[in-house]
Amino acid sequence: MTALSPRPGSFQIDGTVGGGGHTLRILEAASPDGRVLGLDADPRAIERTGRRLAAYGDRVVLRNVNFEHLDAAAAETGFLPADGVLLDLGLSSFQLAEHDRGFSFRAEGPLDMRFDPTTGVPASDLIATLDEERLTRLFRDYGEEPDARRIARAIVRARTEAPIETADQLAAIVEAAVPYRRHASRPGRGSGRAAGRSSGHRSPARRPIHPATRVFQALRIAVNAELEVLPRALERAVEVLRPGGVLVVISYHSLEDRIVKRFLATERRGCVCPPEAPVCVCGHEPRLALVGGSKPQLPTETEVATNPRARSARLRAARRLAA
Numbered sequence: 001m002t003a004l005s006p007r008p009g010s011f012q013i014d015g016t017v018g019g020g021g022h023t024l025r026i027l028e029a030a031s032p033d034g035r036v037l038g039l040d041a042d043p044r045a046i047e048r049t050g051r052r053l054a055a056y057g058d059r060v061v062l063r064n065v066n067f068e069h070l071d072a073a074a075a076e077t078g079f080l081p082a083d084g085v086l087l088d089l090g091l092s093s094f095q096l097a098e099h100d101r102g103f104s105f106r107a108e109g110p111l112d113m114r115f116d117p118t119t120g121v122p123a124s125d126l127i128a129t130l131d132e133e134r135l136t137r138l139f140r141d142y143g144e145e146p147d148a149r150r151i152a153r154a155i156v157r158a159r160t161e162a163p164i165e166t167a168d169q170l171a172a173i174v175e176a177a178v179p180y181r182r183h184a185s186r187p188g189r190g191s192g193r194a195a196g197r198s199s200g201h202r203s204p205a206r207r208p209i210h211p212a213t214r215v216f217q218a219l220r221i222a223v224n225a226e227l228e229v230l231p232r233a234l235e236r237a238v239e240v241l242r243p244g245g246v247l248v249v250i251s252y253h254s255l256e257d258r259i260v261k262r263f264l265a266t267e268r269r270g271c272v273c274p275p276e277a278p279v280c281v282c283g284h285e286p287r288l289a290l291v292g293g294s295k296p297q298l299p300t301e302t303e304v305a306t307n308p309r310a311r312s313a314r315l316r317a318a319r320r321l322a323a
């Protein structure tokens with residue numbers, strides 16, 4: 001909220017409206033007439049939040065749109081140019097609690113994991129069809145899972161006996177392949193160390209985590225094409241901001257934080273030609289200035305104590321420069 005500093009009369013875009021918590025805070029801060037365009041790929045989130053924010057009337061406009069199309073949504077709803085864009089990535093607590101979505105490894109429901117259940121393929125399709133090699137790569141690349149091969153092999157073996165259709169079924173297979181204690185007792189491996197290096201904060205992987213955590217993260221990233229959509233959305237966000245407008249991104253794992261960090265680093269620089277180029281041929285102008293320095297903002301200990309899901313959050317913000 002400090003970075004966005006939404007003012008009365010301003011146009012804000014919450015690209016990940018979710019349960020509407022951030023949108024509500026923005027609406028309050030931008031009283032009496034600031035407006036919010038809230039987007040979410042998940043139709044249920046739009047429906048639920050529409051009811052929650054009904055009292056704000058036309059100060060809030062909600063659309064079931066993937067944030068990679070935020071520019072088109074902003075144009076269609078008259079939110080251009082925008083004063084602020086917020087992306088709070090990943091999944092919401094609501095989605096985790098909805099047992100028919102497959103996001104939680106405690107869920108007995110179908111292993112789906114799509115934010116928008118009307119497009120793409122469910123995670124169960126990937127689990128049923130990818131061979132051992134591709135499953136290994138998926139868990140390694142998107143989950144930074146050190147036991148990717150072992151888990152992939154266990155999945156391929158298990159699915160010859162019975163189809164793997166539910167989230168708890170998959171979690172049990174992973175748990176049997178990689179028992180709880182091994183993961184917890186190997187600090188500094190995989191994503192934990194990478195995260196610690198890139199953000200300079202204590203690695204979440206040093207705490208005990210369920211063995212299926214990284215596998216579920218990898219599947220969710222693949223199913224929703226998260227790492228492909230994010231760079232496109234960042235580009236669109238810069239395009240819709242007015243000079244002086246602010247982009248705020250909250251990420252929850254090192255893969256997406258790395259994309260945000262690199263994007264902001266490129267956009268704050270002038271020339272992006274390779275170092276060996278004798279003269280500048282790119283003509284690139286800086287479009288952003290960092291807000292709050294180059295290190296991400298991390299949650300305080302108090303926040304983590306009251307909201308443990310915030311523990312891996314990293315917030316980065318930047319201000320749009322004049323064209």
Ligand SMILES: C[S@@+](CC[C@H](N)C(=O)[O-])C[C@H]1O[C@@H](n2cnc3c(N)ncnc32)[C@H](O)[C@@H]1O
Binds near residue numbers: 021022023065093
């Ligand atoms: C961490 S939650 C946001 C919570 C929200 N800030 C709040 O205050 O309740 C992330 C939300 O982003 C949505 N989401 C994830 N990827 C998306 C995308 N590419 N386009 C639009 N929404 C997306 C998810 O469906 C989820 O509802």
